[in-house]
Amino acid sequence: MPQRALKKSQLSLLLLLFLLLACGFLATSLVSYYASRDSIRSSIINTELPLTSDTVYSEIQKDLVRPVLIASMMSRDTFVRDWVMGGEQDIEQMTRYLREVQEHYGAFTSFFISEKTHTYYQAKGILKTVREEEPRDVWYFRLRDMRQPYEINVDLDMANQDRLTFFINYKVFDYDGRFIGATGVGLTVDAVVKLIDQYQRKYERNVYFVDTDGKLTLTGAEGGPRGARSGQALQDIAGLEGLLAKLPQPQSGTFEYQEQDGGHYLNVRYIPELNWYLFVDKHDGSALAEIRQSLYLNLLICLLITAVVLTLVGLALRRYRSQIEALATTDMLTELPNRRGFDLLASQALREAQRNQSPLSALLIDLDHFKKLNDSHGHLAGDQVLRGFAGKLRTCLRKSDILCRWGGEEFIVLLKDTDSHAAYPLAEKLRQQIEACQFPFAGVDLQIKVSLGLTELRADDSLHSLIARADHALYRAKQGGRNRVCVEPVGS
Numbered sequence: 001m002p003q004r005a006l007k008k009s010q011l012s013l014l015l016l017l018f019l020l021l022a023c024g025f026l027a028t029s030l031v032s033y034y035a036s037r038d039s040i041r042s043s044i045i046n047t048e049l050p051l052t053s054d055t056v057y058s059e060i061q062k063d064l065v066r067p068v069l070i071a072s073m074m075s076r077d078t079f080v081r082d083w084v085m086g087g088e089q090d091i092e093q094m095t096r097y098l099r100e101v102q103e104h105y106g107a108f109t110s111f112f113i114s115e116k117t118h119t120y121y122q123a124k125g126i127l128k129t130v131r132e133e134e135p136r137d138v139w140y141f142r143l144r145d146m147r148q149p150y151e152i153n154v155d156l157d158m159a160n161q162d163r164l165t166f167f168i169n170y171k172v173f174d175y176d177g178r179f180i181g182a183t184g185v186g187l188t189v190d191a192v193v194k195l196i197d198q199y200q201r202k203y204e205r206n207v208y209f210v211d212t213d214g215k216l217t218l219t220g221a222e223g224g225p226r227g228a229r230s231g232q233a234l235q236d237i238a239g240l241e242g243l244l245a246k247l248p249q250p251q252s253g254t255f256e257y258q259e260q261d262g263g264h265y266l267n268v269r270y271i272p273e274l275n276w277y278l279f280v281d282k283h284d285g286s287a288l289a290e291i292r293q294s295l296y297l298n299l300l301i302c303l304l305i306t307a308v309v310l311t312l313v314g315l316a317l318r319r320y321r322s323q324i325e326a327l328a329t330t331d332m333l334t335e336l337p338n339r340r341g342f343d344l345l346a347s348q349a350l351r352e353a354q355r356n357q358s359p360l361s362a363l364l365i366d367l368d369h370f371k372k373l374n375d376s377h378g379h380l381a382g383d384q385v386l387r388g389f390a391g392k393l394r395t396c397l398r399k400s401d402i403l404c405r406w407g408g409e410e411f412i413v414l415l416k417d418t419d420s421h422a423a424y425p426l427a428e429k430l431r432q433q434i435e436a437c438q439f440p441f442a443g444v445d446l447q448i449k450v451s452l453g454l455t456e457l458r459a460d461d462s463l464h465s466l467i468a469r470a471d472h473a474l475y476r477a478k479q480g481g482r483n484r485v486c487v488e489p490v491g492s
Contacts, residue, residue, distance in 0.1 A: 026299065041265070044282060049254065049267035052203045053280045057269060059199060065271070067168050070105050071150065071184040074112075075170040084114060084172070084180050091126065099123040107185035108165060109157055112172070113140055114181045122159045143169050143182055148275075150184070152217075154230070163188055166218075196220040206281035209271075210234060214243075217276055225264070225281060231356075239264070331405040333383055334390035342404035342412065346463055349402055349414050353457055359419035360457040362412065363427055364470040365393075368449045368482040370409035381441045382409075385448055388439040396430050412467065420456040420487055427452045427485045435483065451477040455488040 074080060083094060094112060102110040102123045112121045113130055120127040130137040136158070143151055150170040157165040165186040172181045197220045199207045208224040209217045214234045216224050223229050225237055234240045239257040243266075255266040269278045329341030337345060353360040367373075367389065374382040386409065393403055393411065402414040415423050431450055438445040453474025457466055473488035480486065 044265050049205075049265060049280055049282060052205055052282075053267045053269050053278065056199050056203065056205075056207060056280060057271065057278060059195075066105075067107065067166075067185050067187055068150070068152070070101070070107065071168040071170040074101060074110075074183045074185070075149075075172045080112060080172060080183060081174055081180065084116070085174055088114060088117060088119070091121070094121045095123060095125050101185065105185070108163075108188050109159055109186040110184070111159075111186075112181060112183040115144070115179055116181075124159060127159050139167075139169065140182055143171060144179060146171075152275075157186060193218070193221050203280075206279075206283075208279050208281070210277045210279055212275060212277070224279075334386055334405050336390050336411075337402075337404045339404065339406065342402065342406070343463070345402045345404075346414055349416060350457065350461070350463055350466070353416070354459065358417050359422075361415040361418045361420055361423035362455055362457070362466050362470040363415060363423065364406070364453040364467070364474045365411040365413065366451050366474055366478065367409035368451055368478075370448070373446065373448065377441065377444070377446065381444075381446060384441045385439045385446055388437075389434065389448065392434060392437055393430075396433060412470070420454060423454055423456070424485060424487060427454050431483070431485055449483040451482045452485040453477055453488065454485060 079097060080094075083090075083097075088094070098110040098112060098121060101107065110123055111127075113119065114121070118130045120130055130140050132138075132141050136156070139151075139153055139155060150168060152166070152168055154166055156162040157167075165188055167186045168184045169182055170184045171179060172183050174180050196207055196218060199205075200220050206220075206224070208219040211217050216228055216230050216232050216234070219228070219230055224232075225240060228237050234243050243255060243257065253268050255268060257264050257266065263283075265282045267280045269280075270276075271278055329337055329344065331338040349360060352358070367385070370382065370385075373385065386405075390403075390405065390411070393413070397403060397413060398416075400416050402416075404412050406412045415426070418426070431452055434448065434450050438447055440446070451474060453470045453472065453476070455466065455469040455473055469488040473486045476488075477484050477486035
């Protein structure tokens, strides 16, 4: 008993000494770390970010604000107003004017739309007549009814092979203040994104733009915070949910937010010419890397074994958790999302489509006579065909489309931004390609045909009702002889 008590006492003393030394060393390291961190933080917030913001703003004035000024100049040009008020007699005069604006200022496109005739004039001539019922012309009538004198939007440019274009649309008034049309210029979105990427490379900061409603309007090619894309709201981005309420409209400010990989410092500047906020975002990882390395090195002396064990356990748990999550949402045979994975992706796609009032089509696909193929060549052959079919689907669809193995030999596809009129030829082309495709197995080239049921999302749809209509269309395709595409009308 005495020896046992002595050993216990020695162990307690050693443990107490270890705790005292470890706590003293830890306290010293943390005090030094936080003092250095506060100094660097103050330098970033008070010096680096404001200077970068000022410099980027001057670049923006040259690269992005300039098109706004050009569009504003066009809206006040006496030639434009006199030509419209004179009855739009000589079309060549207007097209020549637009062509000269485009060439002189280096714009990607330039245009004028007359309120009287609804004629869309472009540098190459008359493009079309805008109509209220035409979805692609909605922007003009929205601009006409706005209080603001102009808007900036991203849209497809019909005059240039539907290139995605950054448009500045400006109202035009006559000398008595009556609305007589809209004019403006456009830059390709690719060009604007390259400018932002150029800013980010040049200043080693994340640069993006947010409108006064709290939605990202422009980001670099890799996106904004946490990879967020244009159109995504700040409130949907982890760490930035409450930032919109703090923005001191329409002035500047400095903010901080936390992300999984550390803290971020933000300098926000209001740009009145664009009615946007410029966000210059710096991650504290690079700024604090050296002092963190020093802290970690000091802590490692005391906590090496614990750190290694915790790191290995953490990595193992994280890896197994990732594998479990993947198993729960992925079909192992085809490596496509399963029903659970599809439900997660599809629910988000439906919300986006209904919120943005954008079209969405559902395509339910069934392999014809698949049981017969299994019975004739075996289940391994069936598995090979399913894998090959899934791979073929991936190559035929866009990355934005949602593809899932619905079960057995059934697959489902959600086609984003696609109505049933556009989806039908795609489905028919897919059917033909599958029919012509061969899937080799054990020296035999297997072939299959597919039946497809197609329907389009309507305003009051749930995911269940959308899939039910697609399933009904698929049923009609199979009843009609298979190897065909059937469309279920939205009203059904």
